[in-house]
Amino acid sequence: MSAKKVIRSFKYAIEGVTFALKTQLNMRIHCLVAIIVTLLGFYLNLAIVEWAVLLFSMTLVITMELMNTAIEKTIDLITDEYHELAKIAKNVAAAAVLFSALNAVVVGFLIFHNKIGKLVSPFLGVGSIMEVVLVMLLGVGVVLLVVKLVINGGE
Numbered sequence: 001m002s003a004k005k006v007i008r009s010f011k012y013a014i015e016g017v018t019f020a021l022k023t024q025l026n027m028r029i030h031c032l033v034a035i036i037v038t039l040l041g042f043y044l045n046l047a048i049v050e051w052a053v054l055l056f057s058m059t060l061v062i063t064m065e066l067m068n069t070a071i072e073k074t075i076d077l078i079t080d081e082y083h084e085l086a087k088i089a090k091n092v093a094a095a096a097v098l099f100s101a102l103n104a105v106v107v108g109f110l111i112f113h114n115k116i117g118k119l120v121s122p123f124l125g126v127g128s129i130m131e132v133v134l135v136m137l138l139g140v141g142v143v144l145l146v147v148k149l150v151i152n153g154g155e
């Protein structure tokens with residue numbers, strides 16, 4: 001492949017990401033969460049293996065969202081009428097996003113749950129109560145995200 005072709009493929013890929021960011025709310029949510037989690041990771045000084053697992057999980061969610069968008073658009077191109085197969089294809093693609101997001105949440109919990117005390121103590125001087133409150137808030141956030149993904153069918 002010539003250098004020109006490589007640059008052109010990058011350009012197409014960037015166009016794809018830009019489209020997904022502009023049109024898919026879930027894609028914006030995934031990216032925002034990924035940025036926040038990455039900043040948190042720097043602050044909490046994660047180990048290399050923790051970074052590797054975390055980055056893989058976050059990238060997987062974003063990749064699934066991109067594939068979901070591609071499948072949605074392909075179906076819309078094929079038909080704008082109700083079709084059982086169109087429904088199955090879109091729902092299965094949405095399920096892929098949901099599973100990758102659930103995996104990311106579990107990975108995030110495994111990596112961060114021991115470190116939440118360290119995160120809040122410099123600000124509040126409290127560890128355990130805030131830890132419980134933050135885990136509960138995280139849980140509520142996760143449930144809301146899952147409900148939203150289910151209702152929107154991955155958008």
Ligand SMILES: Nc1ncnc2c1ncn2[C@@H]1O[C@H](COP(=O)(O)OP(=O)(O)OP(=O)(O)O)[C@@H](O)[C@H]1O
Nearest residue numbers: 072079080081082083084086087090091152153155
């Ligand atoms: N052509 C179709 N035939 C049958 N069911 C469909 C069809 N298009 C969509 N659906 C159903 O509606 C759900 C949501 O569809 P879709 O993702 O296209 O909506 P949307 O979230 O508004 O899409 P977009 O992100 O393109 O705005 C799908 O998961 C599927 O269950």
